[in-house]
Amino acid sequence: MSKNIVSVKDLxxxxxxxxxxxQVLNHISLEINAGEIVxxxxxxxxxxxxxxxxxxxxxxxxxxRFTSGSIEVQGMDVLKSKESEIAKVRGNSIGFVFQxxxxxxxxxxxxxxxxxxxIRRHSKVDKEQARxxxxxxxxEVMISNPEIVAExxxxxxxxxxxxxxxxxxxxxxxxxxxxxxxxxxxLDVTVxxxxxxxxxxxxxxxxxxxxxxxxxxxxxxxxxxRVSVLYAGEVVESGAVEVVLKDPAHPYTQALIxxxxxxxxxxxxxxxxxxEFPDLRNRPTGCIYAPRCSKRVSAxxxxxxxxxxxxxxxxxxxxxxxSGK
Amino acid sequence: MIIFxxxxxxxxKLTRNRFNLIAVITLAxxxxxxxxxxxxxxxSPLDTxxxxxxxxxxxxxxxxxxxxxxxxxxxxIYGTRISVGIALISIxxxxxxxxxxxxxxxxxxxxxxxxxxRSTDVLLxxxxxxxxxxxxxxxGASMVNAAIAIAIVKIPVYxxxxxxxxxxxxxxxxxKSSQTNGLKTFWIVRKHIVPNLITPIIVQVSLDIGDAIxxxxxxxxxxxxxxxxxxxxxxxxxxxWNYLINQWWYPTFTGAAIFxxxxxxxxxxxxxxxxxxxxxxx
Amino acid sequence: xxxxxxxxxHKTFRLKTKGKVSxxxxxxxxxxxxNQGEVFxxxxxxxxxxxxxxxxLMQLESSDxxxxxxxxxxMNTFPYGDVQIVFQDPRSSLDPRMSIRQIISEPTxxxxxxxxNELASEERLVEIMQSVGLRPEHLDRKPHQFSGGQRQRIAxxxxxxxxxxxxxxxxxxxxxxxxxxxxxxxxxxxxxRDNGLTYLFISHNMGVVKYLCDRVGVLNxxxxxxxxxxxxxxxxxxxxxxxxxLASVPTMHGxxx
Numbered sequence: 001m002s003k004n005i006v007s008v009k010d011l012x013x014x015x016x017x018x019x020x021x022x023q024v025l026n027h028i029s030l031e032i033n034a035g036e037i038v039x040x041x042x043x044x045x046x047x048x049x050x051x052x053x054x055x056x057x058x059x060x061x062x063x064x065r066f067t068s069g070s071i072e073v074q075g076m077d078v079l080k081s082k083e084s085e086i087a088k089v090r091g092n093s094i095g096f097v098f099q100x101x102x103x104x105x106x107x108x109x110x111x112x113x114x115x116x117x118x119i120r121r122h123s124k125v126d127k128e129q130a131r132x133x134x135x136x137x138x139x140e141v142m143i144s145n146p147e148i149v150a151e152x153x154x155x156x157x158x159x160x161x162x163x164x165x166x167x168x169x170x171x172x173x174x175x176x177x178x179x180x181x182x183x184x185x186x187l188d189v190t191v192x193x194x195x196x197x198x199x200x201x202x203x204x205x206x207x208x209x210x211x212x213x214x215x216x217x218x219x220x221x222x223x224x225x226r227v228s229v230l231y232a233g234e235v236v237e238s239g240a241v242e243v244v245l246k247d248p249a250h251p252y253t254q255a256l257i258x259x260x261x262x263x264x265x266x267x268x269x270x271x272x273x274x275x276e277f278p279d280l281r282n283r284p285t286g287c288i289y290a291p292r293c294s295k296r297v298s299a300x301x302x303x304x305x306x307x308x309x310x311x312x313x314x315x316x317x318x319x320x321x322x323s324g325k
Numbered sequence: 326m327i328i329f330x331x332x333x334x335x336x337x338k339l340t341r342n343r344f345n346l347i348a349v350i351t352l353a354x355x356x357x358x359x360x361x362x363x364x365x366x367x368x369s370p371l372d373t374x375x376x377x378x379x380x381x382x383x384x385x386x387x388x389x390x391x392x393x394x395x396x397x398x399x400x401x402i403y404g405t406r407i408s409v410g411i412a413l414i415s416i417x418x419x420x421x422x423x424x425x426x427x428x429x430x431x432x433x434x435x436x437x438x439x440x441x442x443r444s445t446d447v448l449l450x451x452x453x454x455x456x457x458x459x460x461x462x463x464x465g466a467s468m469v470n471a472a473i474a475i476a477i478v479k480i481p482v483y484x485x486x487x488x489x490x491x492x493x494x495x496x497x498x499x500x501k502s503s504q505t506n507g508l509k510t511f512w513i514v515r516k517h518i519v520p521n522l523i524t525p526i527i528v529q530v531s532l533d534i535g536d537a538i539x540x541x542x543x544x545x546x547x548x549x550x551x552x553x554x555x556x557x558x559x560x561x562x563x564x565x566w567n568y569l570i571n572q573w574w575y576p577t578f579t580g581a582a583i584f585x586x587x588x589x590x591x592x593x594x595x596x597x598x599x600x601x602x603x604x605x606x607x
Numbered sequence: 608x609x610x611x612x613x614x615x616x617h618k619t620f621r622l623k624t625k626g627k628v629s630x631x632x633x634x635x636x637x638x639x640x641x642n643q644g645e646v647f648x649x650x651x652x653x654x655x656x657x658x659x660x661x662x663x664l665m666q667l668e669s670s671d672x673x674x675x676x677x678x679x680x681x682m683n684t685f686p687y688g689d690v691q692i693v694f695q696d697p698r699s700s701l702d703p704r705m706s707i708r709q710i711i712s713e714p715t716x717x718x719x720x721x722x723x724n725e726l727a728s729e730e731r732l733v734e735i736m737q738s739v740g741l742r743p744e745h746l747d748r749k750p751h752q753f754s755g756g757q758r759q760r761i762a763x764x765x766x767x768x769x770x771x772x773x774x775x776x777x778x779x780x781x782x783x784x785x786x787x788x789x790x791x792x793x794x795x796x797x798x799x800r801d802n803g804l805t806y807l808f809i810s811h812n813m814g815v816v817k818y819l820c821d822r823v824g825v826l827n828x829x830x831x832x833x834x835x836x837x838x839x840x841x842x843x844x845x846x847x848x849x850x851x852x853l854a855s856v857p858t859m860h861g862x863x864x
């Protein structure tokens with residue numbers, strides 16, 4: 001039983017916008033243990049990126065309101081922590097990899113220099129040791145000529161190389177948690193495969209807990225052991241990847257998978273989800289997916305809770321009155 | 326109709342800040358004065374009266390009289406039309422011409438763009454005031470020539486602003502789409518490029534009007550603008566400041582008028598910039 | 608019957624950096640043909656040249672050499688309106704300051720008045736809006752009032768106004784959510800059937816290409832390494848690069864094929 005790194009319980013948060021309060025996350029729960037790669041999948045507006053930012057309190061403080069629940073990272077209560085405390089944790093215990101590597105890298109500083117500064121900031125090593133560590137971590141992210149790359153600027157590297165550097169930076173302090181938000185979306189298919197393999201390898205070697213966020217079900221399927229499916233700020237289904245993605249219980253997950261062209265027959269029509277995304281300013285009472293659901297019944301007027309469905313391959317939870325039928 | 330609603334919404338947002346509110350009210354007053362000025366006073370700005378020379382401010386002459394017996398209050402009111410009016414016209418003309426040239430240059434690119442930008446650089450290298458002075462002097466001292474000089478001085482600003490915006494707009498897919506359908510360059514510049522860069526232009530115009538008022542006053546002060554007996558603020562201070570010690574009211578009120586007008590427009594300009602800046606608008 | 612035939616297309620970009628001139632062979636000796644009524648897929652990663660080929664076909668860029676045949680005749684420019692393009696990004700492909708009505712009818716600007724009135728008449732605009740699944744009442748709205756998927760439908764409507772024979776689709780679904788992507792793909796299929804269209808479908812998404820395309824061409828760094836039918840490419844690829852590409856695609860249920 002590996003150590004619990006992330007524990008999100010019943011978290012709700014809203015943004016106060018000029019047009020009203022938008023309930024972005026509604027009672028979500030999430031657990032990630034050391035060495036696990038957990039996926040968070042959803043479409044735009046599902047709240048997946050917000051969840052990532054919430055874990056380290058990177059949301060804009062003037063408009064964000066936490067209306068319920070708690071977030072614990074390595075035992076630390078994130079919501080109750082002061083900014084100074086949590087700032088120490090970022091980069092140290094929590095590493096970040098975002099979609100666009102150029103936003104994480106300083107375009108005017110050499111790669112080696114950037115890594116050098118990050119290493120020095122998070123560990124008490126002298127200059128020589130830090131320089132050696134730069135080479136070491138560049139090697140670890142499978143960059144074949146680290147001495148040359150260290151002397152280059154970000155614009156001289158390809159997208160895949162830059163993302164490797166970002167991963168190196170994120171992993172440099174050996175964090176307990178790595179948050180990767182769409183890390184391969186901007187990359188080519190062949191490079192994507194390499195980056196995902198790299199993340200998997202590093203997680204295994206360093207026993208890092210990984211939160212992998214993506215809208216691409218296949219990326220999640222090939223990399224994660226567990227997954228939570230988000231819809232309009234709620235977790236509608238969660239469990240082991242083999243179960244959730246191969247034999248989903250929630251109508252939304254089922255519809256999502258059936259709308260993928262990957263295995264659809266060429267002469268068939270793709271299944272689509274009728275209706276529109278709900279207005280998060282006026283959350284309907286009852287199941288958030290009900291308006292678009294093909295299996296809707298009268299019980300759905302009441303908000304379903306995340307129930308245990310089956311116990312094969314670990315916990316499989318679904319928020320649906322009709323599941324399993 | 327839509328424009329009306331949008332403007333009122335804009336004014337609503339602008340006036341949330343107290344300074345902005347004062348500025349907007351001041352500008353409203355200025356515009357009213359400019360429009361119906363003559364009805365606010367029974368004197369004529371040109372009426373000389375030797376017996377009424379240099380009278381201090383009173384119930385009849387709110388701001389006193391000048392060395393030729395003319396009512397200063399009246400002259401300031403009539404002067405509003407000149408100073409503010411010319412400023413508005415010069416800047417609007419400069420913006421119109423500069424924007425189209427810049428947008429066209431940015432979209433077409435290549436040697437034309439290089440040529441226009443280098444020429445613009447040359448013009449912008451001159452200090453605004455020096456260039457305006459030189460132009461006004463060369464064209465001959467008059468109100469119209471002062472307006473022309475200011476417009477010419479400001480055109481390069483808009484060319485550069487529009488051109489830089491046009492560079493990125495030209496790369497947008499809706500422009501590419503028009504190109505694939507064979508639409509002509511002028512059509513694309515007119516319908517796609519210019520409308521999409523209008524926002525920074527509006528901000529620049531707001532900021533420039535204050536600048537233009539000051540320029541006109543300066544030119545007038547140096548005798549290069551409107552000629553006597555036209556009640557132009559700068560010219561009034563030019564004669565007035567000689568009387569500063571004993572007849573303090575003469576240049577002071579005119580100076581205050583310039584100050585208030587320029588400040589109001591500057592605050593408006595800043596407010597407009599904040600209004601349209603996506604980060605601040607959040 | 609071959610609708611479009613491209614032979615020996617070349618395009619090289621020359622870049623001057625620090626006094627040295629470097630050459631980027633964006634398109635190297637590419638030849639392929641598209642038959643009337645088929646969906647031809649062009650796949651490749653970034654730098655493969657697929658966007659450059661699209662730009663050359665749409666005359667946004669010139670080729671260095673090569674010939675293009677359209678409906679059997681060699682030509683430099685396509686007959687007006689016969690070839691249209693749908694771009695990837697629904698956010699920047701529509702002018703935010705224009706109404707949908709103006710956007711959709713814009714391609715008819717260059718036509719003579721009589722033809723323009725035929726193609727962009729009110730009835731036709733209403734008909735086209737309905738055929739892409741949008742409400743005609745919304746013709747006077749602006750792009751920001753629509754979602755990403757709806758904007759892509761508008762872009763498709765714009766592409767159809769001139770009754771084109773060939774539609775080039777450059778990553779039309781890559782910026783869309785999964786559920787929206789399905790809707791747009793269904794729409795594209797239906798429109799193709801209803802209007803007898805031919806598609807050049809450019810994408811890096813293998814799943815979509817496998818579902819939609821009849822024939823596929825694989826590009827690697829400007830070179831067309833393999834061309835074949837859907838079955839040939841996805842079940843029996845011969846070129847190393849094609850195999851590598853297909854092997855890299857993450858899958859939901861084991862291998863893609």
